[in-house]
Amino acid sequence: MDMPTVAIVGRPNVGKSTLFNRLVGKKLALVDDRPGVTRDRREGDVRFGGLHFRVIDTAGLEESDAATLMGRMRMQTEAAILAADVVLFVIDARAGVLPADQPFAELVRRAGCPVILIANKAEGGTGLSGTYEAFTLGLGDPIPFSAEHGEGLGELHEALKGVLPKPDPEDDEEDEDAPGGRSLKVAIVGRPNAGKSTLINRMLGEDRLLVGPEAGITRDSISLDWEWRGRKIKLHDTAGMRRRARIDDKLEKLAVSDGLRAVRFAEVVVVLLDATIPFEKQDLTIIDLVESEGRAVVIGLNKWDLVADQPGLLKQLREDCTRLLPQVRGVAVVPLSGLAGEGLDKLMQAVVQAAEVWDKRISTSRINDWLSEATSRNPPPAVSGRRIKIRYATQVKSRPPHFALFGNQLNALPKSYTRYLVNGLREAFELPGTPIRLSLRTSQNPFDKG
Structure with a gap:
């Protein structure tokens, strides 16, 4: 925390x-x-x-x-x-x-x-x-x-x-100066039967979690300690998230809410998709939920061994991802097989990189140099004959990156222009895949005539 x-x-x-x-x-x-x-x-x-x-x-x-x-x-x-x-x-x-x-x-x-x-x-x-x-x-x-x-x-x-917010007791127990430092909290989520528990068993090298062909075997969010290349990882396996309309019994409702808690507790969320039927509506809903919670995202295409013989499929799926998920543009899409143990190293590299981007801090001077160039190249529109002015920008938080813009009439900025700014921030400061928050602060000063 x-x-x-x-x-x-x-x-x-x-x-x-x-x-x-x-x-x-x-x-x-x-x-x-x-x-x-x-x-x-x-x-x-x-x-x-x-x-x-x-x-x-x-x-x-x-x-x-x-x-x-x-x-x-x-x-x-x-x-x-x-x-x-x-x-x-x-x-x-x-x-x-x-x-x-x-x-x-x-x-x-x-x-x-x-x-x-x-x-x-x-x-x-x-x-x-x-x-x-x-x-x-x-x-x-x-x-x-x-x-x-x-x-x-x-x-x-x-x-x-x-x-003051209460500290996470698990954070207090961890020594940040110890070898490997603080544990990186990673949740693995996805539709039922996407292979989450099989993947974690392969990561751990042992059958720690119950697996089987039946969907919905995992009912609880399970936390497991692990280490990857000397880096401490706290893994969370979660119950598969079904659409609410299909959640019938009380136990499964509790399991889904537990999965949501795991997402909120995590720093990086691996959304596991079944590569044989990827980007189902429910997959997109889960990724949207993770983004709205402000967590770093990595997409894992599980069961890749079943479709690896299809040429050009990975390129096509990455293009689909860009089109369907503009809110996490540039997100890492990693093909893997939990059953065969393939692609796990690349998945973890993507997880660690996503955590670094999510935690990134950018100096105010660099942001304002970029802002000056971005608004010169594509000025904000005019409202009632008066041009919107963005005077100043700064990063107010990380985890995820949160920027504040200050100026006049910013509440009238069209969504297309804020999208232009968010995409510009992503590109200029190398923030692929992470949620980006933008706050618009209009001057209340009556003497500011713009």
């Missing part, structure tokens, strides 16, 4: 960087009495009373034209809010709630993640009236705090403990 992210946001000069330094435990952020000292997002890892998270210090939120330096700082801050699991919204308790706090409280609310309201500079009981004013922001109970003197840390710890 990714380390949770906590973003510190607020007006300039409310003490965000002092709070950042207090949490990180060292002076990583430059602190000064002048507003606007922090221009970029700074990140640091925090261990705080048993909690472990990444904290982001942001530039002060100010209303600014998106083309100016202050506007770009604001966009960076919006990107940090979008990426955060929790937001620490900081106000100056001595100054109280100012008009500039309101629009940004609204921005944080719209992000939809938990918010902890911090009334900073309340040391020794000062700023009590400003702390009470903070209730008017509608962000819950404010914590009277002093980043400079460390007052209120206990209350902040309790608040964070209540809202």
Whole structure:
């Protein structure tokens, strides 16, 4: 599981960087009495009373034209809010709630993640009236705090403990520095009788799973530890996923939901197709589900030994895949035979490569160089005589790659243009087969005339 992210946001000069330094435990952020000292997002890892998270210090939120330096700082801050699991919204308790706090409280609310309201500079009981004013922001109970003197840390710890995502206990047990590192979680899914258990038995070199010609033998999602070329793998075999209309008994309904849980738990999902009848409607539905859950995808064409004598078939099936599954364009399609043990090495190479792509991070400068070229080559359309402008882009998350675009009227961008951008990102930054998320953030600044 990714380390949770906590973003510190607020007006300039409310003490965000002092709070950042207090949490990180060292002076990583430059602190000064002048507003606007922090221009970029700074990140640091925090261990705080048993909690472990990444904290982001942001530039002060100010209303600014998106083309100016202050506007770009604001966009960076919006990107940090979008990426955060929790937001620490900081106000100056001595100054109280100012008009500039309101629009940004609204921005944080719209992000939809938990918010902890911090009334900073309340040391020794000062700023009590400003702390009470903070209730008017509608962000819950404010914590009277002093980043400079460390007052209120206990209350902040309790608040964070209540809202941070719970760590996966299996992750805690694994030593990332041990040989082979953390286990890569791989789920193998597909229609009933696609040969999932036979494939896993071949991988493990032993008959660990019950197999047979009858469809639906595997009822549970089974987790097995394995190693491939020194890499730790946690394999999940799942019950075959039937269409809901064909799920009759209660036991099988539970088995399908268990398969969905395995998909959500996995990092890479191998969707196993029967090469003799590939790309059935149900296969496409399963791949669509895996993509919508944001997992890396690899397609395995099982029972390939039964069709290997058909010339040009693999090329044809890869072309079919591109046509039928544009949402995972470039996904690896690997022919194999679980029964004969053929193609397993190529399958695992594709799995490890898919995990690397899914986890990829791209610098903001490279993304904006690409954006400038992509919008020059094919400018966004005009709406009511006014051209849509995309000013700035950044990657807010990985696993899967998630990008945010900032500009004006982006909610009017046609789907064909967002597809053009997603395909451009795939090609420019070598992101084949992985789900790509795109968030469009339209400027709310009334002074931004485009």
